[in-house]
Amino acid sequence: MVMNRIIQHLKSSDHVLLASHLSPDGDAIGSLLAMGIALNALGIRTTLFNESPIPAVYRFLPSVNRIRSRIEDIHLFDTAVILDCGDIIRIGKNADAVQQLPAVVNIDHHITNTRFGQMHLIDTAACATAEIVYRIIKRAGLFIDEALATAIYTGIFTDTGSFRFSNTNKEAFSICDEMVARGADPYTVAKNVYGTYSLGRIKLLNLALDSLEISCNGKLSLMILTRDMFDETGTRSEDVDGMINYGRRIRNVRVAALVQEHMNGRGPEMYPKRYHVSLRSDGSVDVAEIAAHFGGGGHRDAAGFNIESRVGDIRKDLFDLAEKIT
Ligand SMILES: [Mn+2]
Structure with missing residues (x-):
């Protein structure tokens, strides 16, 4: 055994x-x-x-x-x-x-x-x-x-x-x-x-929610966190933990996506930049499959991938994908 x-x-x-x-x-x-x-x-x-x-x-x-x-x-x-x-x-x-x-x-x-x-x-x-x-x-x-x-x-x-x-x-x-x-x-x-949060984390949450967009069919939510937002609020990647759940809990949303710019390896105006994309589903969509398509992985309901791209391109890819959710 x-x-x-x-x-x-x-x-x-x-x-x-x-x-x-x-x-x-x-x-x-x-x-x-x-x-x-x-x-x-x-x-x-x-x-x-x-x-x-x-x-x-x-x-x-x-x-x-x-x-x-x-x-x-x-x-x-x-x-x-x-x-x-x-x-x-x-x-x-x-x-x-x-x-x-x-x-x-x-x-x-x-x-x-x-x-x-x-x-x-x-x-x-x-x-x-x-x-x-x-x-x-x-x-x-x-x-x-x-x-x-x-x-x-x-x-x-x-x-x-x-x-x-x-x-x-x-x-x-x-x-x-x-x-x-x-x-x-x-x-x-x-x-x-579920302890206390730093003020920076709450301000980052505010920026994350402010970035929230929904696909035309209402089935995908998207939030984007840039390096500037982390700098402005004095936060790090660990402070993002759990934020994607706000996007996931919106009525009719089947997949929530949260894009965050990587903290390291960036020149000021270097393109493409590196991003981490987290995906969560309500259980009706296999997000591990979506993540695998982009070279990532995870579970059926929670997955993610890294990508070198531009925010606009990632956004377009995800919204195109949203239209395929039946
Ligand atoms: Mn685990």
């Missing part, structure tokens, strides 16, 4: 690199921390890695300070475990080097997973990668303490949109029930995840 083989492999590893995706969400961070705690309990040496800064709302998580944003020496590691990434490039600029390691374990729940690495634990029916990590912890027979419970709970709580999204399954409730019994505090997690 694959899971036993992976656990055996990890136990025989010398030093394991654990990594999750750029611009991490609660599942990327929760499953990373949970896996780190679990492997340490098994006596395995680990280094936790995420290239992006950890969003303020997740800094309350136990042992979050263990996450490094740089890999000092890739040769220290004999195994990498990649969590919550549909493609290994999602870990950032170290992807090539990590892929060269003797063993890469791919643990994920995205339908667009490219099946990179030598060992896979991919379950697209899992509500979160944290659900798969939970199963590993159970299989390994580990005791679940408060830190582990909080990490798993946060992964599931955030990836299901607080048990509202279509990936909310029976396991989401049964695992979270057990995590609360093990010391995870729902109020503490919710208070931090």
Whole structure:
């Protein structure tokens, strides 16, 4: 059985690199921390890695300070475990080097997973990668303490949109029930995840809403955030988290798109610029398919892609696409 083989492999590893995706969400961070705690309990040496800064709302998580944003020496590691990434490039600029390691374990729940690495634990029916990590912890027979419970709970709580999204399954409730019994505090997690916002973030939300447009047929909403808007409000990419849901909740809208200009690698008037496009659907449209068309990936209801283009062209592409939504 694959899971036993992976656990055996990890136990025989010398030093394991654990990594999750750029611009991490609660599942990327929760499953990373949970896996780190679990492997340490098994006596395995680990280094936790995420290239992006950890969003303020997740800094309350136990042992979050263990996450490094740089890999000092890739040769220290004999195994990498990649969590919550549909493609290994999602870990950032170290992807090539990590892929060269003797063993890469791919643990994920995205339908667009490219099946990179030598060992896979991919379950697209899992509500979160944290659900798969939970199963590993159970299989390994580990005791679940408060830190582990909080990490798993946060992964599931955030990836299901607080048990509202279509990936909310029976396991989401049964695992979270057990995590609360093990010391995870729902109020503490919710208070931090939906905590206070900076003034800049609210001003950025104002600009995002001001940019809102709807396609002719009313089925697609579009918001655009430029680098200037981030500069003006003193915000970063992490502050965009959740804003797309305003576009998604408009009546009759089936697909919400949010375009944000990349923060790095820009000359003042350089074209084309780099953008990240996030897509959310109400469940009736497969946005992973749309994202894949542009070289991205994700889930049926939540996906995204990167593109080098001009805002006007992206806007036209998306509105053309909207007309095809039946
Ligand atoms: Mn996830």
